[in-house]
Amino acid sequence: MTSIPEKGLFISRSLACLFAVSMLFLILSSMILFQFGDTSLVPRSIYKLIIVKRTPDYIKPDETRASFEHKSSRFLASSHKESGSTKYPIKSAICGQTQALLKVFMYDLPPEFHFGLLGWKRDRNQIWPNVSILNQIPAYPGGLYLQHSVEYWLTVDLLSSVPPNVSRPCTAILIQNSTEADVIFVPFFSSLSYNRHSKIHGNKKPTMDKILQVKLVEYLKGRDEWKRSGGKDHIIIAHHPNSMLLARKHLGSAMFVLADFGRYSSQIANIDKDIIAPYKHVVRRLVARDSPSFDERPVLVYFQGAIYRKDGGVIRRKLYLLLKDEKDVHFTYGSVSSGGVRKASQGMSSSKFCLNIAGDTPSSNRLFDAIASHCVPVIISDDIELPFEDVLDYSQFAISVRASDAVKKGYLLKVLRRVKREKWTQMWERLKEVANYFEYQYPSQSGDAVDMIWQAVHRKVSFVHNRVRRKNRYEMSQKFLDAI
Numbered sequence: 001m002t003s004i005p006e007k008g009l010f011i012s013r014s015l016a017c018l019f020a021v022s023m024l025f026l027i028l029s030s031m032i033l034f035q036f037g038d039t040s041l042v043p044r045s046i047y048k049l050i051i052v053k054r055t056p057d058y059i060k061p062d063e064t065r066a067s068f069e070h071k072s073s074r075f076l077a078s079s080h081k082e083s084g085s086t087k088y089p090i091k092s093a094i095c096g097q098t099q100a101l102l103k104v105f106m107y108d109l110p111p112e113f114h115f116g117l118l119g120w121k122r123d124r125n126q127i128w129p130n131v132s133i134l135n136q137i138p139a140y141p142g143g144l145y146l147q148h149s150v151e152y153w154l155t156v157d158l159l160s161s162v163p164p165n166v167s168r169p170c171t172a173i174l175i176q177n178s179t180e181a182d183v184i185f186v187p188f189f190s191s192l193s194y195n196r197h198s199k200i201h202g203n204k205k206p207t208m209d210k211i212l213q214v215k216l217v218e219y220l221k222g223r224d225e226w227k228r229s230g231g232k233d234h235i236i237i238a239h240h241p242n243s244m245l246l247a248r249k250h251l252g253s254a255m256f257v258l259a260d261f262g263r264y265s266s267q268i269a270n271i272d273k274d275i276i277a278p279y280k281h282v283v284r285r286l287v288a289r290d291s292p293s294f295d296e297r298p299v300l301v302y303f304q305g306a307i308y309r310k311d312g313g314v315i316r317r318k319l320y321l322l323l324k325d326e327k328d329v330h331f332t333y334g335s336v337s338s339g340g341v342r343k344a345s346q347g348m349s350s351s352k353f354c355l356n357i358a359g360d361t362p363s364s365n366r367l368f369d370a371i372a373s374h375c376v377p378v379i380i381s382d383d384i385e386l387p388f389e390d391v392l393d394y395s396q397f398a399i400s401v402r403a404s405d406a407v408k409k410g411y412l413l414k415v416l417r418r419v420k421r422e423k424w425t426q427m428w429e430r431l432k433e434v435a436n437y438f439e440y441q442y443p444s445q446s447g448d449a450v451d452m453i454w455q456a457v458h459r460k461v462s463f464v465h466n467r468v469r470r471k472n473r474y475e476m477s478q479k480f481l482d483a484i
């Protein structure tokens with residue numbers, strides 16, 4: 001009888017032995033991987049994976065977001081406090097100029113164009129905050145301002161490519177010599193400038209937002225970097241549809257980072273030269289393992305927002321009249337700003353489909369709220385442009401419906417009811433995977449929104465060089481001939 005426990009003991013011993021040997025093997029092989037450094041045959045993406053795996057998530061994105069929802073302002077500061085630590089993960093030594101995908105030169109614009117707009121208290125002569133110390137980075141204001149905060153995340157990410165101890169993807173890196181740069185970054189917080197300083201207060205003086213735009217155009221047109229390329233290799237962020245209203249027509253040769261092209265003529269902005277960046281979602285992001293499944297989402301279709309909208313937005317009213325009396329449809333008036341963030345969060349995560357209907361601009365943050373809630377987006381906006389669509393197949397996790405079809409009586413619900421549990425679940429699984437692509441955070445992580453935007457810029461670089469060389473063809477030949 002005693003032989004049975006002994007046998008069990010033997011098996012568990014040999015298992016432990018096997019485990020130890022395989023662990024040793026794993027450790028050895030990863031050490032070898034790192035030692036090869038630059039000359040290794042291992043593709044860099046593997047390094048990236050390893051680096052990311054080693055990164056402790058000392059800012060827990062979901063915790064941060066939850067705290068944002070309650071305290072809304074002081075975004076970075078609150079996440080800093082709650083994580084209870086100022087420790088940065090140690091940055092791997094292998095991200096230098098030769099390893100980075102994209103070399104970026106950034107103008108030292110005076111702080112009034114960027115962190116000064118955040119009420120940053122700086123030392124005299126200081127242009128940039130010290131990003132190695134988390135609580136010295138001024139926080140971006142919360143609430144709806146945060147939707148258009150891409151300008152902020154890209155700038156702090158670039159700054160953090162310099163100090164040796166911030167762990168981030170090796171995608172974009174800041175360099176000092178502009179002639180060696182792939183692109184020139186213009187660090188103007190144009191959306192914040194619009195949101196904070198475009199209101200006219202009685203008198204007829206130009207607003208601060210206008211003054212900054214005029215100054216910016218003057219500054220850029222006077223720079224050698226701009227003259228060299230005609231601005232074609234410059235990156236300008238204008239995510240709020242009304243930002244850069246005055247300056248855009250003077251700077252249209254640059255690469256814009258936008259929410260959509262709704263308020264631009266196609267000469268000034270278009271999909272060939274410009275980049276569409278996600279809004280920062282305002283609802284809480286669901287953790288994948290807590291995401292309600294098909295049967296746990298009682299509502300079929302969810303929409304909450306302003307129903308009366310001008311321009312493309314008339315369709316909202318038509319859809320409202322079609323859907324308002326349907327059971328298992330939640331279609332109501334309400335703005336997210338009026339304390340409705342929590343309710344929207346709850347509503348979307350208990351719905352199978354979330355409508356993203358054109359408003360007074362083709363895009364809105366509702367799409368990104370839906371993605372963060374793992375609610376399959378139904379996009380009804382004929383002129384919308386989707387972020388990263390050159391590398392991302394939206395049909396795997398979203399349904400696009402032409403406006404002319406959506407307003408046909410009975411059409412939309414018929415289509416959505418046809419999507420049964422199995423098909424829906426496939427889209428939901430994909431949503432949980434792609435949600436990270438739309439996540440803005442600091443420090444940036446591989447495959448988040450900041451990283452995806454830099455990669456999108458990188459995909460445009462050869463196109464930019466092509467444009468610059470074509471522009472300078474005769475001038476460069478002349479230089480060559482003169483030198484002979």
Ligand SMILES: *[C@@H]1O[C@H](CO)[C@@H](O)[C@H](O)[C@H]1NC(C)=O
Nearest residue numbers: 086087088132133163164165
């Ligand atoms: C990062 O480096 C700076 C400069 O050496 C240091 O002062 C800072 O504390 C470091 N951050 C951490 C927490 O390791």
Ligand SMILES: *[C@@H]1O[C@H](CO)[C@@H](O)[C@H](O)[C@H]1NC(C)=O
Nearest residue numbers: 128129130131132133136163
């Ligand atoms: C940033 O702060 C760290 C830690 O205090 C310091 O070592 C470093 O020199 C600072 N960097 C700059 C550019 O001031």
Ligand SMILES: *[C@@H]1O[C@H](CO)[C@@H](O)[C@H](O)[C@H]1NC(C)=O
Nearest residue numbers: 105175176177178179180181
């Ligand atoms: C910048 O780079 C160019 C091209 O590599 C080089 O000719 C120039 O000397 C560099 N300028 C400085 C200030 O290092």
